[in-house]
Amino acid sequence: MKTPTKCEKCPSNSSGIFCELSSLEHEDVDKHKVINKYKKGQTLFVQGNHPFGIFCISTGNIKVTKVGADGKESIVRLCHGGDIIGHRSLFTEEHYTATATAIEDSEVCFIDKNFILKVINEKPSVSLNIINKLSTDMGKAESKLSSLHQKNVRERLAELLLVLSTSHGKKQEDGRTKIDLKLTREEMATMIGTANETLIRFISEFKDEKLIEQVGKTIIINNEEKLTEWANLPY
Amino acid sequence: MNKQNDLLKIPESQIDAIQNIVRPLKYSSSSNLFYAGQIPIVAYLLLDGLVHFTKNGKVVNTFSRGNVIGLKELMNNQPVDVDAQIQPGTKVCFIDRSTVLNILEQKVPSTLNKVINKLIRIDSTIR
Numbered sequence: 575m576k577t578p579t580k581c582e583k584c585p586s587n588s589s590g591i592f593c594e595l596s597s598l599e600h601e602d603v604d605k606h607k608v609i610n611k612y613k614k615g616q617t618l619f620v621q622g623n624h625p626f627g628i629f630c631i632s633t634g635n636i637k638v639t640k641v642g643a644d645g646k647e648s649i650v651r652l653c654h655g656g657d658i659i660g661h662r663s664l665f666t667e668e669h670y671t672a673t674a675t676a677i678e679d680s681e682v683c684f685i686d687k688n689f690i691l692k693v694i695n696e697k698p699s700v701s702l703n704i705i706n707k708l709s710t711d712m713g714k715a716e717s718k719l720s721s722l723h724q725k726n727v728r729e730r731l732a733e734l735l736l737v738l739s740t741s742h743g744k745k746q747e748d749g750r751t752k753i754d755l756k757l758t759r760e761e762m763a764t765m766i767g768t769a770n771e772t773l774i775r776f777i778s779e780f781k782d783e784k785l786i787e788q789v790g791k792t793i794i795i796n797n798e799e800k801l802t803e804w805a806n807l808p809y
Numbered sequence: 810m811n812k813q814n815d816l817l818k819i820p821e822s823q824i825d826a827i828q829n830i831v832r833p834l835k836y837s838s839s840s841n842l843f844y845a846g847q848i849p850i851v852a853y854l855l856l857d858g859l860v861h862f863t864k865n866g867k868v869v870n871t872f873s874r875g876n877v878i879g880l881k882e883l884m885n886n887q888p889v890d891v892d893a894q895i896q897p898g899t900k901v902c903f904i905d906r907s908t909v910l911n912i913l914e915q916k917v918p919s920t921l922n923k924v925i926n927k928l929i930r931i932d933s934t935i936r
Contacts, residue, residue, distance in 0.1 A: 605910075606906050606907055606910070607906075608848050608849075608850045608883065608886070608906065609848070609886075610847045610848055610850070611846070611847070612844075612847075613844075613846075616844055617841065620840055620841075622837065622838065623836075623840060624834045624903070626850075626851055626903045626905060627850065627851075627905065684850040686850075686851065686905030686906055686907050686908075687905065688905060688907035688908060688911075689905075689906070689907045692907075
């Protein structure tokens with residue numbers, strides 16, 4: 575029998591929804607959770623399926639995508655260690671309205687609906703942490719919506735790079751920030767609502783201006799200050 | 810169909826007992842229930858339709874009404890070595906870990922408790 579990683583030893587525990595629970599309470603979560611490794615490309619759940627619990631990301635990155643009537647996939651959210659997914663459908667009792675796919679090898683815990691609802695009822699800190707995550711997600715969705723309406727593609731790309739730099743950035747010794755996430759051009763294009771070709775054109779422009787650098791699929795931000803100017807961020 | 814699958818079958822009376830605890834749901838399209846190398850996140854009781862176990866793209870086993878799959882693996886944190894693909898129109902009951910623990914912790918063991926206790930010892934991937 576394989577012993578699952580304990581919540582207390584999870585690398586993302588400090589940013590997870592169970593961060594304020596005691597050791598004994600963590601043990602109860604350990605008893606009820608199922609921990610799995612998902613390889614790149616494997617799905618956690620598919621749009622239209624029935625939700626029966628929530629997924630807590632321990633390590634790795636998961637993309638949440640929606641498929642339109644034309645069959646085109648667009649990324650609505652990127653999740654990493656400490657984030658939860660599948661909770662919205664769980665509370666609204668709707669089918670999943672999006673698909674969750676691992677974009678790199680990831681370790682994810684599943685907690686069934688009966689248990690998580692019991693914990694929410696009994697532990698206010700867990701409820702507050704879930705509300706906090708829902709509020710953060712809503713804030714990001716609102717910002718994205720206003721960006722799509724009010725900004726041009728160049729501003730949206732600059733904003734996306736800054737967002738990725740905050741969520742997945744690793745500061746290097748020389749002061750530059752490496753975005754530790756390998757997204758395809760197509761994936762990035764869907765995130766800012768533009769065509770592949772347009773995205774490639776603006777990435778080249780950013781590179782020419784020495785704002786960013788590219789090593790394979792990895793993007794390094796050279797000049798965050800100028801990128802912030804280009805993103806036309808509100809104060 | 811594999812005759813050993815009968816070991817994973819539960820009596821009709823117990824299918825009703827499970828349906829009283831968990832709501833049955835129907836899959837409108839084909840979907841992966843779990844992948845090889847993973848622990849199933851819930852166990853599945855098949856009410857109607859089929860679930861295929863595949864290995865390297867080939868179907869190695871097929872399950873039908875009354876079969877409970879993934880229970881031993883779920884409760885023992887044991888990864889499976891096959892992919893499970895549910896066929897369109899298949900009706901299943903999802904039995905999560907909390908539900909199983911509740912059944913197992915009954916002070917006065919019911920028939921369902923005994924059935925679950927027996928199934929917990931049987932691999933879903935027997936061939």
